[in-house]
Amino acid sequence: GEEVAQTPKHLVRGEGQKAKLYCAPIKGHSYVFWYQQVLKNEFKFLISFQNENVFDETGMPKERFSAKCLPNSPCSLEIQATKLEDSAVYFCASSHGSGSNEQFFGPGTRLTVL
Amino acid sequence: SQQGEEDPQALSIQEGENATMNCSYKTSINNLQWYRQNSGRGLVHLILIRSNEREKHSGRLRVTLDTSKKSSSLLITASRAADTASYFCAPGYGNNRLAFGKGNQVVVIP
Numbered sequence: 001g002e003e004v005a006q007t008p009k010h011l012v013r014g015e016g017q018k019a020k021l022y023c024a025p026i027k028g029h030s031y032v033f034w035y036q037q038v039l040k041n042e043f044k045f046l047i048s049f050q051n052e053n054v055f056d057e058t059g060m061p062k063e064r065f066s067a068k069c070l071p072n073s074p075c076s077l078e079i080q081a082t083k084l085e086d087s088a089v090y091f092c093a094s095s096h097g098s099g100s101n102e103q104f105f106g107p108g109t110r111l112t113v114l
Numbered sequence: 115s116q117q118g119e120e121d122p123q124a125l126s127i128q129e130g131e132n133a134t135m136n137c138s139y140k141t142s143i144n145n146l147q148w149y150r151q152n153s154g155r156g157l158v159h160l161i162l163i164r165s166n167e168r169e170k171h172s173g174r175l176r177v178t179l180d181t182s183k184k185s186s187s188l189l190i191t192a193s194r195a196a197d198t199a200s201y202f203c204a205p206g207y208g209n210n211r212l213a214f215g216k217g218n219q220v221v222v223i224p
Contacts, residue, residue: 033210041216042215045213093157101210104159107156108155
């Protein structure tokens, strides 16, 4: 597609439940990025992919968070055993290539953990 | 820290006035990007300036980059109410990730 698509728009989970977020990058873009924005403040980089391969995962919490980008499927970000502090808007972005390329962002998924 | 830091963090201006925001960063960059976020929505890419460029224009936007001072500025000329948003600078490094700052809230009063 011409835009980055993210689903669902909103997700509500009880503490301890699993949350799974999806992202379809723009067709032809080989890089996918996940960011977390808490309370409209700064964006925290989580992980990036080059096609199906993890490119940079230095921002990912080691426990509970995992992500995948498989061929012919939307990319996903999964949080096991959610905690209150996971409440945030999760943005996915894609870019055409490496290095100095602009990133195109999706509308985000708002995760609320109760 | 690789993050950009915007200044001022909040700006309120009258429609028609110019708005200037600054961004500073700490380490060498490949490029610097500016994004806008309207309330409750995703980020919209505004402009990218590469490390070997000093100035770039796009419509009513003008971005400058001073790599010796590790700073960038975004100027919005003849502001409109629709420019009300948060503006983020994002220094770009060789690892592709963007290191966003906390953003700069701009309110344009009609």
